[in-house]
Amino acid sequence: MKAHAHSHSHQRQKMSVLTGRLRQQARKITSPRAAILEILRQHPHPLTNKDIFAAMAKGQCDLATIYRAMHLLEEMGMVKRFDFGDGAARFELVGEGDDGHHHHLICTRCAGVVEIEECFPSQIESRIAAANGFKSVTHKLEFFGICPECQ
Amino acid sequence: MKAHAHSHSHQRQKMSVLTGRLRQQARKITSPRAAILEILRQHPHPLTNKDIFAAMAKGQCDLATIYRAMHLLEEMGMVKRFDFGDGAARFELVGEGDDGHHHHLICTRCAGVVEIEECFPSQIESRIAAANGFKSVTHKLEFFGICPECQ
């Protein structure tokens, strides 16, 4: 979708909040970080560090810088890490007011991804936590199957 | 626990089924594979390939052999692969008659693991599959929290 007046101002607002969060922690808004956030914003699905690297103008920043940036952004709660079972971590931008908690339905043939908002009842998690004396329990849940095109 | 009469015969029965499955596929029962199966049988929790390697008598087999064996055993449905989010795959033996589907509650401090049999209602999965036109949908679910000892 092309950026028209409304979405443009929306983006600027989002940007300012994100960079503001960085500034609060005495972190710097550098060109690699701005580029990473921009790429994550443009892609609705989890990206590997190599995906992000490939999406950049050639030589715009080093792959190691992306790894370092993702650690920082993850610690700050600005991105969420996902694991699809192949050997590479994937990251998604966490929207404002959003805790980033959602799941994915992944095609095991073409690797296509659908975002899933639905989750199981939280009582199940509470019960499991209580039954085992665990605190601060969260979960990771991903679905795998064959998408319509690949069937 | 030492093997007494009953558990010994039980083990032999289990062993014969496992090795039988191997034989059916024209695969060979070698000493590394027997050792791997024995270690998996003795450990109730998912093990990394390095864990398995470390649990062996020194030099009993090569690490590459373990990687190759785990691929084979996974293809044959004899072990199940789990992913706890650190960069290493983990494997558990699948019991007979068991499809191996269960989950884990993992302590993020000490990495302790509790097996969880409980799962969410399967209608949730069916609904997600149907809503997106996916077939053969499965899921991976792991819980993370702080165990009683680490709190």
Added chain:
DNA sequence: ATCGCTGCAAAAATTTTGCAGGTAA
């Protein structure tokens, strides 16, 4: 005697780290 399997070694893939210099604030 096959054909599969293993050890060894090298390579591939992902991620981390040290360091000297550069840059946002």
Added chain:
DNA sequence: TTACCTGCAAAATTTTTGCAGCGAT
């Protein structure tokens, strides 16, 4: 100016692969 950050290069991890010889059936 002063931390923080980056690029480059090297290293650490995890996993895969080629090949010659060994071993289960």
